[in-house]
Amino acid sequence: MxxxxxxxxxxxxxxxxxxxxxxxxxxxxVFLTGPSGAGKTTxxxxxxxxxxxxxxxxDVAGVDLMRLRGSQLPELRRKVAVVFQDFKVLPERSVFENxxxxxxxxxxxxxxxxKRVRAVIRALDLEERSYAPCRQLSGGEQQRxxxxxxxxxxxELILADEPTGNLDSDLSRxxxxxxxxxxxxxxxxxxxxxxxxxxxxxxEARQVHLVRGQIVPPEPGAPGSVLDTKPIIGxxx
Amino acid sequence: xxxxxxxxxxVADMRRFPxxxxxxxxxxxxxxxxxxxxxxxxxxxxTEVLRTQGQARFQIYWKVGADMTAVEAQWTDLKRAxxxxxxxxxxxxxxxxxxxxxxxxxxxxxxxxxxxxxxxASGNASAAAGSPGAGEDFSWLEGDNPLPATALVSFNIPPxxxxxxxxxxxxxxxxxxxxxxxxxxxxxxxxxxxxxxxxVQKAALPALGFFALVVGLVVGNTLKLMMLARKDEVEILSLxxxxxxxxxxxxxxxxxxxxxxxxxxxxxxxxxxxxxxxxVLDVPPLFLKVEFLPLTQCVALVLCTTCVAGLASLIxxxx
Numbered sequence: 001m002x003x004x005x006x007x008x009x010x011x012x013x014x015x016x017x018x019x020x021x022x023x024x025x026x027x028x029x030v031f032l033t034g035p036s037g038a039g040k041t042t043x044x045x046x047x048x049x050x051x052x053x054x055x056x057x058x059d060v061a062g063v064d065l066m067r068l069r070g071s072q073l074p075e076l077r078r079k080v081a082v083v084f085q086d087f088k089v090l091p092e093r094s095v096f097e098n099x100x101x102x103x104x105x106x107x108x109x110x111x112x113x114x115k116r117v118r119a120v121i122r123a124l125d126l127e128e129r130s131y132a133p134c135r136q137l138s139g140g141e142q143q144r145x146x147x148x149x150x151x152x153x154x155x156e157l158i159l160a161d162e163p164t165g166n167l168d169s170d171l172s173r174x175x176x177x178x179x180x181x182x183x184x185x186x187x188x189x190x191x192x193x194x195x196x197x198x199x200x201x202x203x204e205a206r207q208v209h210l211v212r213g214q215i216v217p218p219e220p221g222a223p224g225s226v227l228d229t230k231p232i233i234g235x236x237x
Numbered sequence: 238x239x240x241x242x243x244x245x246x247x248v249a250d251m252r253r254f255p256x257x258x259x260x261x262x263x264x265x266x267x268x269x270x271x272x273x274x275x276x277x278x279x280x281x282x283x284t285e286v287l288r289t290q291g292q293a294r295f296q297i298y299w300k301v302g303a304d305m306t307a308v309e310a311q312w313t314d315l316k317r318a319x320x321x322x323x324x325x326x327x328x329x330x331x332x333x334x335x336x337x338x339x340x341x342x343x344x345x346x347x348x349x350x351x352x353x354x355x356x357x358a359s360g361n362a363s364a365a366a367g368s369p370g371a372g373e374d375f376s377w378l379e380g381d382n383p384l385p386a387t388a389l390v391s392f393n394i395p396p397x398x399x400x401x402x403x404x405x406x407x408x409x410x411x412x413x414x415x416x417x418x419x420x421x422x423x424x425x426x427x428x429x430x431x432x433x434x435x436x437v438q439k440a441a442l443p444a445l446g447f448f449a450l451v452v453g454l455v456v457g458n459t460l461k462l463m464m465l466a467r468k469d470e471v472e473i474l475s476l477x478x479x480x481x482x483x484x485x486x487x488x489x490x491x492x493x494x495x496x497x498x499x500x501x502x503x504x505x506x507x508x509x510x511x512x513x514x515x516x517v518l519d520v521p522p523l524f525l526k527v528e529f530l531p532l533t534q535c536v537a538l539v540l541c542t543t544c545v546a547g548l549a550s551l552i553x554x555x556x
Contacts, residue, residue, distance in 0.1 A: 048476070071481070074478045074479060074480045075478075076478075077475070077478035078478035081477075082476055088469070088472070088476065089473075090469070090473060092253050101473070101474070102477040102478075105474065105477055105478055105479035105480070105483050106478065153477070
């Protein structure tokens with residue numbers, strides 16, 4: 001699903017990623033961990049085509065990122081869904097409209113949009129707020145809308161950048177359960193987080209630890225780390 | 238989603254950003270009004286120049302108190318004279334009426350203009366100021382009208398003649414008429430007219446190009462500013478895999494509607510401006526009839542502004 005070989009990336013004059021090699025197979029659940037400024041967000045931006053690597057080889061869902069042209073970006077973004085810490089929902093539009101927009105851009109028929117959006121709204125327990133503008137929703141509800149927008153298109157890969165950053169512990173745990181459930185259906189998930197508690201809720205997930213733009217072995221004792229006693233599912237660095 | 242639906246969405250979305258939309262609309266309207274005013278001036282000057290092209294115009298003033306029977310006989314002769322294109326005549330009474338008509342709306346604040354007229358007439362300003370007739374009515378002047386009989390005569394210059402010597406000869410003939418006190422004409426009028434036409438022909442395209450550039454820059458930048466309000470929406474659409482046209486079409490529709498509404502509004506403003514200018518300038522001694530733009534120019538203004546606004550919105554949304 002994700003194949004990065006010796007990827008280097010700069011932000012201005014600073015080198016944000018240094019010689020990053022990472023392979024993620026279909027159906028894996030991967031945490032990107034590391035302190036603030038380690039390059040987690042930069043790596044995710046490379047994966048959804050927002051940043052072009054300077055050197056190396058990069059392939060995501062069959063799309064060669066090194067040769068990615070602007071006109072090919074929608075193709076990549078239709079395979080890769082992104083969830084952000086700040087939700088990125090349209091505050092003036094309703095829950096239904098926010099979720100439906102992901103299907104509208106794909107040219108799905110109105111009947112199908114209605115059916116699929118209602119199903120995902122039901123699954124994420126947002127039925128009562130279907131037609132409320134998103135600005136009236138709590139942070140947790142807005143994040144569920146963002147996840148629903150990702151889920152409704154059945155993407156091959158979900159990238160989540162600190163999705164629990166603005167949520168309390170209970171909501172964060174609920175959110176991780178949602179991602180895990182979605183992962184069981186075969187969707188690959190790569191989630192950036194620096195929250196150790198979050199890691200402990202999905203101990204089966206592989207951890208990729210970043211420090212100063214480089215992938216390093218996970219910290220000893222961290223849940224899911226290679227030095228942890230708990231098993232790692234699908235772990236391959 | 239079809240292009241029509243995207244366009245309709247763009248129009249429907251306009252209500253979601255009322256303040257930026259209103260500001261953009263006002264800007265587009267004002268820029269289009271500026272361009273329209275330029276066109277209006279150009280059109281009226283051109284019309285006037287073309288109307289008088291190849292003509293020489295003389296203003297003839299008879300002596301105050303001249304025998305009107307003799308003057309009217311001269312007017313009749315003038316109208317019959319060869320090469321005369323147009324004759325406008327004013328008896329002293331008609332001139333006074335025109336003066337009253339011209340000054341009436343603007344003299345409500347006091348009798349300065351009236352006092353000056355009265356002072357010229359009788360040499361006694363206090364008599365006018367204290368007169369029971371003071372106000373907007375000069376009828377009290379009728380018995381001692383200070384205005385002379387006048388005629389404005391336009392001649393078509395014979396093609397075989399050199400304009401300036403011909404005008405000089407005509408001036409001498411008119412000045413020699415019985416009872417005529419003064420004749421005025423502008424010998425450079427023809428040169429000016431010819432020069433103006435050449436200038437318009439040379440400058441019209443660059444001027445229109447300049448206006449289009451100004452409209453494009455102002456509208457484009459304003460639309461770009463407006464799009465800052467929709468930055469998040471554009472980002473989200475891009476993140477969920479929207480193609481460029483899906484993002485740009487509603488913004489393009491928005492720009493087109495702004496251009497259309499702004500230019501139509503500017504035409505209403507321009508009509509108001511033209512009516513006001515007409516009421517101000519169509520009075521003695523100017524008698525300038527400011528005409529509104531012809532339909533073709535109105536349509537051109539609307540189409541140009543709409544196209545430029547649509548294009549500017551596309552350029553502003555290209556990133």
